[in-house]
């Protein structure tokens with residue numbers, strides 16, 4: 001089930017803080033039939049100049065894209081004038097794009113109780129606060145990427161003792177893409193220091209081989225399930241790593257081409273590989289134009305399911321999820337090939 005948007009109607013897009021330019025660049029390059037309407041903070045509206053279906057779009061730098069229905073004030077929202085709660089075949093998602101201090105507590109108090117990750121309904125109403133007294137209402141469909149969480153955010157908090165914020169990237173990918181981590185499952189992490197992502201995997205009882213010339217946190221080093229390969233990735237010989245690694249995570253401060261080349265060199269003989277999670281850094285705006293090349297490159301190497309997306313904790317970067325046939329797939333992940 002999808003949503004039709006007629007020529008002349010509007011969509012809206014929400015994005016991570018500081019990434020508006022990346023989203024605009026992506027839309028300009030990939031969806032030139034969309035014309036910018038309104039922009040505020042990390043919220044944008046676009047008018048389509050042809051009839052489209054909402055699931056034709058798979059933008060990377062957006063956390064939520066929806067058909068835009070209307071803009072309302074707080075008073076209208078809380079009155080019975082907008083009677084969205086009476087539409088029982090819809091799930092409601094309320095979220096605010098404002099800082100915690102400026103969010104409207106009365107409105108969030110009212111709507112938060114309706115927020116849920118119900119997967120039974122085909123459509124979701126999005127109610128988004130973008131200014132103190134400005135809310136937008138839109139609608140998106142279940143088959144869109146990460147549709148079941150308000151603004152695609154599972155709201156995972158960073159444990160105090162995590163060695164780094166990279167814990168969140170791994171925890172969010174695990175949750176949004178339903179990656180099952182089982183006891184003694186073998187993971188390789190390229191670019192593992194100081195160890196936030198490894199810490200998340202170890203907490204989930206995985207066996208982790210972490211590669212990084214930099215120091216790892218004692219929290220990882222003292223865990224018997226962790227092995228540190230302390231050298232640049234370029235110096236690793238495939239025989240230094242078990243050949244039955246199931247998952248590889250890549251978070252290197254290298255250019256994307258080099259990161260991808262290294263990960264494929266090392267993992268090409270892994271017999272039970274289910275998937276690879278690659279964090280791709282965006283160093284300048286031109287890198288936005290190469291996303292499709294990276295996706296195609298991965299497909300040419302036999303990954304039948306490739307997704308490019310930004311996670312809620314991402315800064316100037318995105319995640320490439322490369323899944324083999326044996327990897328579990330969640331309904332929320334679109335299977336459409338771009």
Ligand SMILES: C[S@@+](CC[C@H](N)C(=O)[O-])C[C@H]1O[C@@H](n2cnc3c(N)ncnc32)[C@H](O)[C@@H]1O
Pocket residue numbers: 163164165166167190191192193194195196197198211212213214231232233234251252253254
């Ligand atoms: C963003 S940090 C990784 C954060 C880490 N995943 C965590 O969970 O804390 C990037 C890492 O890439 C490492 N790195 C850069 N060049 C590398 C190379 N050639 N080989 C291996 N690691 C490299 C850096 O030392 C740095 O620790």
